[in-house]
Amino acid sequence: MQWKWKKLLVRLDLLSVQLNKPDLWDDPVHAGNISREHGSLMAKMKKVKALEQELLENIDMIKLAREEDDIELESEMLKALLQMRRNSNEKEQEALLSGDHDSCPCYIEVQAGAGGTESMDWAKMIMQMYKSWAQRHGYRVTVVDEMPGEIAGIKRATIKVDGEYAFGYAKAEVGVHRLVRISPFDSGKRRHTSFAAVAVTPILGDGFTHVQINESDLRIERFRAGGAGGQHVNTTESAVRIVHIPTGITATCQNERSQHMNKDSAMAVLQSRLDQCEMARQAQINAQHTQSLTDIGWGNQIRSYVLHPYRMVKDLRTNYEVTNPDSVLEGEIDGFILSYLSTLLDKGEDCP
């Protein structure tokens, strides 16, 4: 991010020159924009300068303390330095998670690619990775929907991840994840490549405008229905699928213990999917967030997990890689997430 700072200085010079032009206010709109940007850059500059100043002062004080053998002062200054490091880490996180919906909870949906049991097993491994990741972060995880595979794994599953900035981090995981390994389901012990797609949807809070859903636009279906129903049947199966007829968007829930709760839960998923579509539509209208638009869909292949013949997990967007796939699959994915978010930040600032 060093080079970004230099660019910022250049931009600030340019703005200052423009600001000093006598005919600036002939175009008040343009002038307003220039002066606003100048003001915001100056404020950033001041904060960085102040941080720099504080750092230098602290270091000087430590030097002084050492010269004079003042242990108390030295430890006090060291503490101050540690605090500064914490503050700057927090600032960096803030910068990475400054999107409109980053602070929201979210749904993470995993869908197995083509390839039968091996890819369903992969989908399950990926889902387990997110469950562990979320639990490590102290997020609350609830399974909303889970469609198991016939032999092993899952065809698809949706979990709800509740907690601060869940969406902000998890959005970095959207896309197709690729696995290469010797399949335990192949008696010939051959190497297989399989895929799983990950989608992440923010759950907007009350502060945001939700898409209005008309009751009459919905078709509510019971899953696995058949036979006479009613008093004839005693089943604990009460899965519900809701279809939003105008858009064709569907949501299902089967993990609650009553049909009513499954319906509520599926409605919440449907609401956030519709909200996300609306956000994507508006972003397209604004044409500013073309980047985030490609992120919202199922996206392209983003990461490769190789267990054989060598062992490595590599992110294709950032080239970030680690050589211990087990720890990644146990939920240690923060390195991937943060490196992706910072490239996102760099790209974002490239746009004028």
Place this chain on the structure above:
Amino acid sequence: MKLGLSRACLYSSCCASISSSSMPSLTAIKPKIPIFLRQPTYSVTSSDLQKWHGWAKNLVSSVGSSFVESDNGPDSTLLCRELNWLLEDSLENRSSSSCFSFPACKYDTVDEIENVMLRISLDDLYQLWKQRIEDRRPFQYIVGCEHWRDLVLSVQEGVLIPRPETELIVDLVSDAVSNNEELGQGLWADLGTGSGAVAIGISKILRIYGRVIATDLSPDAVSVAMFNVQRYGLQHVIEVRRGSWFEPLKDVEGQLVGIVSNPPYIPSDNISGLQAEVGRHEPRLALDGGASGMDYLLHLCNGAAAMLKPGGFFAFETNGEKQCKFLVDYMQNQIAGSFCNLNIVSDFAGIQRFVTGFRQ
């Protein structure tokens, strides 16, 4: 009848054996306490519980799809989910059940020597799961409760387990009440209330003056319904009366603003072919609707004409399209002039399930 009774019931799976001398008894039959409401007094080691879980899963996989093939019963996926729910209800700490039920959560993540607290003994867990698989005893009777709408209702042998379809009756009443304030403030009746599900469901919709009388012929149903009503603190809104259909309602003839019912509607000939969970375990009294299945529905129609105020609403559950159409035709032609705005409503499986209408 209060929840405190659960403590007294801990050492016996059947509360009927406890003498009634210690507390005033309202009904002859004492309801059983659902597992999830009992005190967690049984300490077992994690590894013993793991052992049970492994045994239970094996039992499930031996079932495969044989129940589905024999009578459209539960498949192994569904049984696995029930197993997790049984664990969830039995453990003191619900969330820890996920450690046992997610296979990805490895053995070594649960401390082998660590003890967990259960609400029933390990022996009972073995016995209950055996009953579930070998006797096809309904899961809801095993855990003693059914999750229905946003409620958790106590159920036991002798009481029909409320069905997901029936949840919609509450939505139908909700729609009717939101269109007509008066309905929300009057007196309702839920006939053949069973566990009290519909009565409790609609009492939450009614406004401050709304009241519900819930009736049932079965003493088991009456006692379970009373238990559920008290558990939700609705004893001032819902009165449970024992008796056949309108018999216990003679004092309120012509005063009801609404009648709801899920009466027995299965034709007698079909009873023997029912899914094992239903046919072998649920009360025939709550299922058998006579030769055509219409005996009680017709009785309800005739009675509703006398019991409802003009403008009063009714919603009845039926066996499907045939009974719905028959009922509508009967009301339009045989007892013409009694009802209006008759409507057939489908359930989420697309089966025509309910007939609704208003007293003229």
